[in-house]
Amino acid sequence: xxxxxxxxxxxxxxxxxxxxxxxxxxxxxxxxxxxxxxxxxxxxxxxxxxxxxxxxxxxxxxxxxxxxxxxxxxxxxxxxxxxxxxxxxxxxxxxxxxxxxxxxxxxxxxxxxxxxxxxxxxxxxxxxxxxxxxxxxxxxx
Numbered sequence: 001x002x003x004x005x006x007x008x009x010x011x012x013x014x015x016x017x018x019x020x021x022x023x024x025x026x027x028x029x030x031x032x033x034x035x036x037x038x039x040x041x042x043x044x045x046x047x048x049x050x051x052x053x054x055x056x057x058x059x060x061x062x063x064x065x066x067x068x069x070x071x072x073x074x075x076x077x078x079x080x081x082x083x084x085x086x087x088x089x090x091x092x093x094x095x096x097x098x099x100x101x102x103x104x105x106x107x108x109x110x111x112x113x114x115x116x117x118x119x120x121x122x123x124x125x126x127x128x129x130x131x132x133x134x135x136x137x138x139x140x141x
Contacts, residue, residue, distance in 0.1 A: 002041070002112040003082050003090045007100045009075035014048045014068065019102075026098035034082065039093065043080035077101075087111065 019027070034040035049067035056063040069075060078100065084090050090109050099105055115122055115130060 001084060001086065002114070003084060003087070004110045004112055005043075005080040005082055005090065005094060006076045006108040006110065007045075007078040008106040008108060009049070009072050009077040010101050010103055010105060011072055012101065012103060013077040014050070014072050014075065016048050016050075017102075019100075023098065023100075023102070027100065030097055033096075034080070034093065039082045039084055041081040041083055043078070045078040046076060049075050073106075081112070 031040060031043060034043075049069045052067040052069075054065045054067075054069070056065060082090060082093065084093070087109065094107050094109060097107065100107070115127055
């Protein structure tokens with residue numbers, strides 16, 4: 001099972017405050033544990049929403065809205081992609097994580113859909129296409 005682990009933004013992260021050396025070292029150690037355990041597939045911090053944009057869809061119309069975005073508690077400041085056996089295992093790993101912010105913070109855990117979750121709608125042709133795309137991405141790393 002794969003899970004997206006999302007570090008929620010804070011006022012400080014949205015203000016562009018970067019972690020200090022102590023926090024960077026603690027997170028580096030934690031990431032090393034994740035890699036050594038074969039769990040971590042990807043992980044990055046995100047720039048503040050003031051440097052981002054959203055694209056709103058309404059039928060065939062696309063509207064671009066530049067950041068910053070008001071609801072800090074709804075924003076993501078960073079993420080990991082983990083492969084673990086269960087949600088419970090993901091929770092246990094998150095509980096071991098250093099606090100990713102200098103203030104109170106929150107991490108959200110969400111399971112990633114896998115091909116088999118889509119049932120018959122995910123036809124053999126669509127599955128073959130996804131496998132081709134994943135193989136192409138893997139060769140570009």
